[in-house]
Amino acid sequence: MEREQRRRQRELERQRKEAEWLTELARAELEVAEYENYIELLQTLHKECSESVDWEKIEADPPAKPVSSSQFAELAEAELKNYKPSFFDRILRRTEKKVHQLEKQILEASEKDREAFTLAEQGYKEKILEWKLAKGVLKKEKSKMQSAFKLFPSAFSELEGLGSRVELSVLSRDSVQVNLYVRTSDIVPKEKKSLLKSGKLSTRPLPLSIRNQVYQDYVCSASLRVVREVLAIVPVAAVLLTVYCKLLNTKTGHLEDQPILSSLLPRQTMETLNFEMLDPSDAFENFTHQVNFKKLGGFSPITPIKI
Template sequence: MGWKGTVRSIGAAVRAAERDAKRRQRELEKRQKQYERMQELEQAAYEVEVYENHIEIIQSLHKECSVPIQWKELSIQKEPIQPEKTDTYEHNARHKADNYKPGFIDRLFQREEKVRQKLKTNIEVAINQDTLKYNENFSKWKKDFEEWEKTTSLAKSLLNGHSQAKLEVIEDLDPFSEISNLGSSLEISIGDTGIVEATINVHGKEIIPNEIKGLLQSGKLSVKKMPQGKFNELYQDYVCSSILRVANELFSILPDDLVIITAVDELLNTQTGHLEESPILSACISRSTLQSLNLEAIDPSDSMTNFVHNMSFKKTKGFDIVSRVKPERFVNI
């Protein structure tokens, strides 16, 4: 099976293992169709559930990831064996013809010659069946061989660090759909070092709510302005969770040991007075370090201390502009 087939075959397992927050999100989306028919208190409870689920989603992106592709195994998988033409059908037909012995009924109704002619015709039909079977097997083998050739070639290119192969796999699989559904966008580049660099535009003001929704004792909806400190903390968790998710997805589809992820968003340039797209977090994520973390239990913001990263963040102010981590720093490490 080729690498694309492998990915498709494990898709069901990935969906089955998705985190509770995602399953809850789908349930809430189904209930949205019934929103207009709900009573006031039901609508209030529903709005709070949607709000709380969204908060959980943006803080737990790192908890879910695609199943890793085993490129080393794919690079050494055995070549499909070319089929040989067999005479199984012909052999069986000839055996029947050679061992035919007319019975009483055939002799009585003088059907012996007719039966023999039929058995002879069956041999010709059987020869055609053998040919058709061989042609089917050959067509399947040819398709499997071409897939094997492409897969092993791609796997070897990836294991040898070829940048074009990496970009091809990332483009084909596009594992970042959940992040893009939240409104973030992603760009991938690979420089002379061969290290994959991902830039994620997090669109924080669009993703992080500026209100807090809850229920009063009466069951009615309560909507309050979110304190700036709370907003900034959620924003930081969302950005860090996104960074970890992108890194994990890249490690799942590539054999690389290091990736550099940079989150950018619009910040105020105090010199010009204009909002400008600027880096707010840049991190070099190591596969071994990421795999050593318990992603179910970590605080995504606190986890950045495990990696080389640039981040300037204050609860009262939020993010400030930082410089990107340079890939040249990690060559020959």
């Protein structure tokens, strides 16, 4: 399900592209709204999550194999069979043309039947795969749980849309390891946009401490989101999370993926949290975690937690 912030961001971007005809005030208001919505989007990734997969329901309800149907063709054939030329059809000598049209509609209806059956077969293949996996997932078989993630790629689409990459590995029947590769702090704007009393747009540098705080919230919000999605897909007891971003390696002078946050997040604790109200950065105080963050220095590399 697409988040409201994401939908609004896309709408604001569309309006900005069409903003040439707007007044200066309207353009300024639009730019400020787009900026504020983007910042909110970065800090609220954790508030949404896909619905939990009900593996017990899936396992108990094997999908029925689709049967080929000719319902559309039969309707079209019935229309031809029941066709009786009208007075004007006969006078204007268009009976033959009308019959030809009805015959053509039968061919089109047959193709529609074939397309409907093809779609039904595709849906059946997806459902039967879920059904076959369900028993193994409920037994907490590692290979089946690993395969389950491939069935729900859209669970991580919002994070990937912001440039993140997710790697998942089932460690045991009760734990999954997640490596989350996030964008660098460049994902946070360097300038703040606001509206002056005069109605003009104000653009000024965003203080480094504020920018780093927004980035910390983004990292922690994305982390909570990916953990929530994992717990919604497989019935494990905990997620071992490590977040990576590109930092300067002073030994080589190159930007390299380095761990900046590591945490063990039990399902039991996650289920007690009010994700609508919590601060994503503060939320990690509820869990065993490793992080080295300073308001002016940002994130520094850490040693990941191991289990």
